[in-house]
Amino acid sequence: MKKIIVAYDKNYGIGAHNDLLWQRDLPADLQHFKQLTIGHPVIMGRNTYLSIGRPLPGRRNIVICYQDEVIDGVEVVTSLEAAYALAGSDQDVFVIGGGQIYSLAFDTVDQIIATEVNAQFDQATIFFPAVEAEVWREIDRQHHQADDRNLYDYDFVTYQRL
Ligand SMILES: NC(=O)c1ccc[n+]([C@@H]2O[C@H](COP(=O)([O-])OP(=O)(O)OC[C@H]3O[C@@H](n4cnc5c(N)ncnc54)[C@H](OP(=O)(O)O)[C@@H]3O)[C@@H](O)[C@H]2O)c1
Secondary structure (H helix, E strand, O other), X not given: OEEEEEEEOOOOEEEEOOEEOOOOOOHHHHHHHHHHHOOOOEEEEHHHHHHHOOOOOOOOEEEEOOOOOOOOOOEEEXXXXXXXXXXXXXXXXXXXXXXXXXXXXXXXXXXEEEEEEOOOOOOOOEXXXXXXXXXXXXXXXXXXXXXXXXXXXXXXXXXXXX
16 A cells, blocks of 8 residues: 655644754654554655765665666665555555655555644644545544654544545
8 A cells, every 4th residue: 555654733833954844853753653564565756865965774775766876775766656566565555754755645545544743833844734634534543642752642543545
């Protein structure tokens, strides 16, 4: 199944300055991301790859950019279709961002695995498309409160395309 995994704030903000809005202040989200994606192909845009700074271990890393080039430890493709073809259709494949690649993939995925961060970051410059109730049905939600290490309340939510 094709899935998007994303974390957004109350305004669907996902990034600024090629980093996450909450930077390192939501480690539970990184753990959740790792738990779900480990062992599966992950598809990302070049900016997101640069932001992470290295291939994600234990996953097939597929990076989309306009020009075919060699990047150590990842497979580079020049279209979303090529990324899906590389990933194969026999297992879950995760589109992991960022803004441009989410927009490209939004109409192609069956599920959105969202972390909804209960905060508003005015510095956001990169946004996720709105998850409209006419198109997406919420099938799971787990609420978590802020704690010593996670500075914001957040929900792990799964949306299924209707
Ligand atoms: N909150 C979250 O869940 C989350 C997840 C991931 C990323 N982010 C954030 O999102 C931001 C990065 O997002 P972004 O929108 O700037 O970049 P992006 O989507 O990661 O990557 C954009 C790049 O992908 C390539 N690309 C885009 N469309 C393409 C197409 N149709 N065909 C071929 N290549 C294409 C281009 O690479 P070239 O120009 O190199 O050719 C483009 O510059 C960062 O702030 C990051 O922290 C947030």
